[in-house]
Amino acid sequence: MDNSLLVELSRGQFALTALYHWLFVPLTLGLSFIIAIMETIYVKTGNPEWKKITKFWMGLFAINFAIGVATGIIMEFEFGTNWSNYSWIVGDLFGAPLAIEGLMAFFMESTFFAVMFFGWDKVSKKAHLLSTWLVAIGSNLSALWILLANGWMQHPVGMKFNVDSARFEMTNFFDLVFNPTAVSKFLHTISSGYVMGSLFVVGISSWYLLKKRDVLFAKRSIIVAASFGLITSIFLITTGDESAHEVALKQPLKLAAMEGLYEGEKRAGIVAIGQLNTKKEIGDTSQDEFIWKIEIPYALSFLGYRDFNAFVPGINELVYGSKEHNIEPVSVKMTKGKIALNALRTYKDTKKIGNKEGAKIALKEFRMYEKYLGYGYLKDPKQIVPPIGITFYSFHIMVGLGSWFTALFLLMLYFSMVGKIETKKLLLRSALFSIPLGYIAGETGWIVAEVGRQPWAIQDMLPVGIATSQLDTNAVIITMSLFTVVFTALLIAEIKIMLTQIKIGYKED
């Protein structure tokens, strides 16, 4: 049965809910720390102005946090509702981080969130400060566990396929926790949240300066947020580099799509900016990859493999293989994968009728080819290539914006320190308009990560087509439509409330 429409709808629903959720999470991650820093200054200095500053940003944090929680609950349950085969096949590994996230992070966040908002006069100053820090830590712990789970999907480790239960089972928890792909992904993602939080504070504070109101409050906020933003944006670039290095090693096709690299090459350069040639097809060597491009020579080889002379495989080598570079063609992997699948079927059938010898032979054959299991489900070698255009452009938008944010924080901090920030109207306007750019950078980052690993739900092991629940397409259409309506309505509400609170400003606190 062709379930491609169901798979696309299920992916669409997950993408929709994830992208909405990610509109709110980064601000929670970043703003929670900025608030904690501001409250620390208040507790240290005893200056009530800092308490007012803290409470103002805390108010905006709460508006954002509520909708983040609302859009987050669906994410956990959607694995069960729409990806039930996935939930069974890898639930033994994937469920653990989610449960730990709930126990370790969600209760911490929810308990201390209440103290942070309603405990000003009920607990001591220090206990309140501790609560604010614990909300920030809880939010980041939550990100840790869900990103370890996501990192495992990009690079599965610490597991073995159990033929009797027909699923992957955990063999080493610490492999999962210290999975380098997951760790770099976690660090890169949370630092993007810190940058988003900083952009938000810097941008809104700039609006106050442009309006010539609440000047001291705005300047103080800019100093804290631009310092935090500058440090974390440098960290963001560093972790981004490490993350891309991991992609080069573990998901070479994603890297090739990110760079629009059809033909592999030694001493490969990075495309700083360019326009893809849409006529170019996989396997077609007659067309150029780009209509135009500006390239930084050697950079891709070095950043991907830490070697200026390294060979970076292109899409064509990765699909059709390369003897010279010892790359196996996908068609061969598909054949081996089908052998593994057949061996698994034979194992099940022979075991059912009590044929122990037959089961033993089938099991041996399965073990020989099990690492190709996922390829056995594919129908065409070209299926392993993710959508190139969206991956390429998303990656370049993300990188470009990330670089701009670092420069912005540097300039904001410099002019704040020399006392000229109020006079730099263009910079202040740029900071204000950088708030939506921060959201765009975050969303495009996730598009690179998730679209770039297609067709896999679990890299090389489980394609999305097998992972989905056997649902009626109408069921997914109904729920996806409802999500679109409800989330959009809540988003409009959130923006209107937020803008109103900003206009009211901090003096009304």
Added chain:
Amino acid sequence: MFENLSLLTLQQYWWFLISLIGALFIFTTFVQGGQTLLYKIAKNEEERDVLVASLGRKWELAFTGLVMFGGALFAAFPLFYSVTFSGAYYVWMAILFCFIIQAVSYEYRKKPNNFLGKRTYETFLFINGSLGIILIGIVLGSLFTGGNFIKNDMNLSAWTLQTRGLEAILNPFNVVFGMTLFFLARVQSSLYFLNNIEHAKIELQTRLQLKNDSIFFVGFFVMLSIMLLIMSGFSYNNDSFYIEEYKFLSNFLAMPIFLILFLSGTIMVLYAIFISLFKGSKKGIWFSGFGTVFVVLSLLCILGFNNTAIYPSLSDIQSSLSIENSSGSHYSLSVMSYVSLMVPIVLGYIIVVWRAMDKTKITSEEIQADKHHY
């Protein structure tokens, strides 16, 4: 330590833990119950603000409890998680929508320029407290009565009805389960208000409301108990499932500890209602809280233990799920068991924090003075 336990012991340990999380979650649904009483107990805006503020400080506990319940099921019983959530798709989606709209409502309700209006957010809270809880009861009931699913020898499942879980609404036991939880939540919310708020008018109106809800709660609870004790259930022996008459009565008799827990929990809830209605007590929530946890814990334990199906299949009896055929691996359960040692720590800080926060009762004056109140 845990790695030396047998797989069955780990499965039982995890079912017990999940039952405990489920029981604690049901206790915290007093928040939902209260949301359905905003226009019953409160007679004006000032009183309503006090009720919302009182509930608004606790709503995340129930919300997190539900998330934790789902996460623990995913980790410990992935096949159960995969079958029930995809199978009863519409019901679970409806429950999730009920909780999505709750999460923003406290924060946005009184904010200026909130797009949907105050009454819409209050309606969201009402839907969450009524439909959300009744549906959760229906889903829990369906674990006793079964679902229409099949699974193959690769443990991949499919639902056999297009209604995808909505058919559970037609089962009287499930509906009675839902209504019992709904009125229990309302009873508990009244007990919570009595304990948490210092306001003479609200107290008077709460006691009147408690009287009405208690009558319905006791009625539905008695019906539920009778139906449970006379109903058949699915048993298994060596992975083969069969129907057994009076299964849950047999389970209570086979595991008297849960019978004692069930009866003592019931008495505690009834005692809480009694002292609140007739003795003017404000401490009923503590008795009903422990009582609710005891009763729900015992119900979930008789569902999971003594060779009982935790999710009977009405389409193919041998596809039914038990704690033995739907769990994670021995290694995974062992690892998760170490993680579970954090449960007392988490419960500990929640208790310490809320003791500090609830030391002084909520008053109308406090709410009016706080510009950031819900």
